[in-house]
Amino acid sequence: MAEETLLADDFLRQLINVGEVDILVGLPTHNNAGTIEPVIRAIQAGILKCFPRERTVIINADGGSRDGTTELVTRASIDDMWNASKVYALRTLHSISTQYAGTPEPGLALRTIFAAADLLRARACVVLSPESTTIETDWLQRLVRPVYDDNFDLVSPIYRRQKFEGVLMRNLLYPMTRAIYGCRVREPYASEFAISGRLATDFLNREIWNDELGRDGAEIFLTVAAITGQYRICQTFLGTKVQPPRSAPDLVAAMRHTVGALFSSLDGNFSFWSPITGSQPVPTLGADSEVTVEPARVNRKRLREMFATGVAELEPVFQSILSASTLSELQRIAQLEIDEFNYPAELWARTVFEFAAAYHRSVMNRDHIVQALVPLYRGRSLTFLLENREANAEDVERSVESLCGEFERMKPYLLEVWADRK
């Protein structure tokens, strides 16, 4: 059950009014007024079109927006104060907003949403990103139906992405999750997904919420929990996903939330993942991952410089994390001009696994370990961009698949270095 202090009294009062629901739609927000309106419209339309009979609630867990985000969400309510201009609905739709305690953190928002799902005994809990401006009415149905009708516990999304978007997902999170846990979930760190009520309750009761990393990487932990708990998992194709433009994407923070969480998840699940070899596909509804090839501007020179500088400046750190041969190879690559630059898949997989083992052994502050991986990831990104500069969609997928194969092939090496105390 949810902790008593997690939910504010006023929010609890609103949940009492909502009562038991079939579907809970969660929206974690913080100052999203600029993008949330199409999302809200799509949710409301999705409910009215696809789930008119189901008891549904929209729960907005907000981190203290000051731009009117919460008002936009609550406006989606449909009640019995009759007004001819309102949309027609068979039943009441509550759209409620609560501000969770603490600083804005997606993990706190998710925890609040899951707590509400638990208290309201939701059969399906779907979380949508307030930044998904490309959302379509059918997204809700595609995420919810597998849970609601086919008893899946986790429905993970698949998107149509530009080939140079989601590079971290394609080069690290997906290949490593797949190799470690043997399950081909394309988006292990998804901002949109649906889960069953029983998985929501189970996940809510996990210890991860008590530390910052757990909260920041809740989506990764959720995917891992579903896999290791042997819940039924599937994927559903949603459509085009466009990353919202941000002034300065914080790659270090993103790596901490995702890669740090993934590394951390290995500690408690060793007995589960260590015997796994290869990987299994998960049922996929609709199209498989799609890639678009519109041109994108990438500063390759800067990526190479950041990689080379990182390799040079962090050498003392790498000496504690990497094997001598790996470090030596990286130093060699760092000398290459951009035209001949290549950070091969095998070396990348070895690098990541050595980092994971160092993380496990806590050879230094764990945050510093993840931080040290950032320049190396930039190097790998550069290779990905170079390799796929002229690639079509199929080539990109072949490249990702090849990298995944390399991670799976190298997994015994991870087991080897995992216990290595040297």
Added chain:
Amino acid sequence: MPLKREAGWYKNAIIYQIHVRSFFDSNGDGIGDFQGLAQKLNYVQELGVNTIWLMPFFPSPLRDDGYDISDYRSVHPSYGTLDDFKAFLASAHERGLRVIIELVANHTSDQHPWFQESRSSTSNPKRDWYVWSDTDSKYRGTRIIFVDTERSNWAWDPVSKAYYWHRFFSHQPDLNFDNPAVRQEMWNVMKFWLELGVDGFRLDAIPYLIEREGTSCENLPETHEVIRELRRKADEEFPGTMLLAEANQWPADLRPYFGNGDEFHMAFHFPLMPRMFMGLRLEDRKPITEILQQTPDIPASCQWCLFLRNHDELTLEMVTDIERDYMYDIYASDKSMRLNLGIRRRLAPLLDNDRRRIELMNGMLMSLPGTPIIYYGDEIGMGDNIYLGDRNGVRTPMQWSGGPNGGFSGADPESLYSPPIRNPVYGFQAVNVLSQERFDHSLLEWMKRLLQVRISTPVFGSGSIEFLHPANHRVLAYVRQLGKEMVLVVNNLSSSAQAVELDLRRYKGNILIEMFGKNIFPRIGDLAYLLTMGPYQFYWFRLRRI
């Protein structure tokens, strides 16, 4: 002796709908009759209603359960004689029970002498008493009501070699109300029964009296003229006579039938009934409050008539397609339960024989604005027989006891007009008046208490309504007010316990007195008034400032 007809008596009426044929058989022929009905008036009186509505009892070929009349001024021989009717009426009046009867004005049976004359030749004086045509292409914009059985509103008459107009079954030709002679004759029929002492009429199928090309042939201005004429005559010669409209229309379309208080006194609120069932199953007050908020104000002398079930199917004409699909799926999963655009089931089976839901629905029926109607047998939770054709499954014999034929008749079971319900759940051995009269907690005894409270609280009949809108949508709450008298009604539509906060600040200072147990609840203050309610529970509170 006719009862004194105070103005507006119908507002505080509780109507009990009876089919003479189904109630009690006094002579052992297997068919209920007026002498039998008269013998059961004590039961009706003790139930706590104050008005009886009799379904058609006139001579008829009975191809539509009496709604196909062949003589407006007599009694079907199966039910007795006119003298039997008079005796019954006098006995009802002695008990303070008013009686309203059916006036099936729109059409007659094709066996009615008027139609026989009309069809006999084009020169017959009664030719224009019905709507004839050489083609079946007139009034094309008119919908067909009995879509399951009729393909056209015109039927070919081989005798007079012309088409005649019928909005219902083809054996029910529509009268031509454009003809002054027809209007006069219909008034003569009303006058005949009013002189005997009846207190009012339920006018059947009233929107369809007049036809005009290029229209839907429903709700036409000329129809209202006919109604106003009948009303004026009734007011002049028999003041206090109540006219009740049967018009299955949206509230806004029904509103004209009240006119300026110079047409009908009452009209059925058809769209409300399915939404009560919908709200109950959705566990959401929205369908109920929405339709009531869309219901226009009516003249002060007028009243809505509310019902849960009646002799017809639970009509789903006045709902949206989404709502109709929902109702079918929830309440008529077996397709044989469906008829036309409706569901042919009784109250108890519709509610899965759940006593709490039956009580809640009756509680709402009695407390929402309008005059309630109870369909015979629903007060004991009678079941239905969906294997009988048409709507006969909800017109089975009243179940008086666990004895032969459920105490309805001494005839051989084979000769009953309809087989009684015999299944283990709703059969007369399980559900009957005699057994329920023996226990205080039976549905029948509970209904008596409910009606007693309702009838002693005029605010329910005549008061205004103000909906509260608690954030908990599973709770339907409203305040009824008449002068200084105020009653708070709170209904939990949910199958689970609910907490609800009511904003009662405008009634601050009043204490709540629960109207069944007379217990006192805390005084209303500045804060939201918190109530906790059990599954399907409802409260009626009298507000008192002490």
